[in-house]
Amino acid sequence: MRxxxxxxxxxxxxxxxxxxxxxxxxxxxxxxxxxxxLRSADRFEVDIEADSAEKAATRADEMAERLLANPTIHDYEVTVEQHTVPSGSQQ
Amino acid sequence: MRxxxxxxxxxxxxxxxxxxxxxxxxxxxxxxxxxxxLRSADRFEVDIEADSAEKAATRADEMAERLLANPTIHDYEVTVEQHTVPSGSQQ
Structure with missing residues (x-):
């Protein structure tokens, strides 16, 4: 898990x-x-443990569908990057 | 002006x-x-006419300093890209 x-x-x-x-x-x-x-948007940065970036993206997509966005009025986009863990922390 | x-x-x-x-x-x-x-952030996409990307960034920086961010509690970052004008529109 990363x-x-x-x-x-x-x-x-x-x-x-x-x-x-x-x-x-x-x-x-x-x-x-x-x-x-001028357009405004909300941005959520979610730290997730997952086996792969693809799985993390799928999870974030579900979060957007179920809570973060309202599909009637919102579009959303998801990007994933590996979290840089501070040295000394556990993986 | 672009x-x-x-x-x-x-x-x-x-x-x-x-x-x-x-x-x-x-x-x-x-x-x-x-x-x-989970961290939340506000995102503003501002269309600006300017002579160069640097000038547009400076302008956006001033907007952040004066209105969009509160320097006591907020950090902000500015990125600029050239706006894609729909074909047929004036430059």
Whole structure:
């Protein structure tokens, strides 16, 4: 078993209103920034023990399906990399 | 002027309590997932017109300093890539 970090990025499907992003964009413009567009997303970094990166990705995918994303309004993407364990820690 | 997409990822500094992440971790465990650790972050994708990727990154950095992140509790990172303009749009 190795430790992997799965990164799940959850964003609103295009066409779904994003009032938080719109508020942020307006606030930036009030500060004098020129912004063409702004999208916000949630990012979850999940440390998972698994036999392989593929299994870690499958697990993270299930987490996204069941809890982290709402399939009606969200798209999500999963990336996995091996977790760098600090030296001295157990594998 | 070209269009760039700057991605600003804002996360809590290590040591700062993250009750949202802790709640999400517990909910995943209630669903039967084994999670070693979970961190949450906010991700902003900002479309900016600029002369170069470096200038777009500098601009996004200022946005993070002034609005998107709170330097007391947050770290942030900025990455920039050239925006792919749909064909037929003006440059």
């Amino acid at each position: 430790m992997y970090t799965a990164t799940v990025t959850v964003r609103l499907k295009s066409g779904v209103l994003d009032p938080e992003a719109e508020t942020t964009r307006r606030a930036l413009e009030r500060l004098g920034f020129e912004v063409e567009a | 269009m760039y997409t700057a991605t600003v990822t804002v996360r809590l500094k290590s040591g700062v309590l993250d009750p949202e992440a802790e709640t999400t971790r517990r909910a995943l465990e209630r669903l039967g997932f084994e999670v070693e650790a």
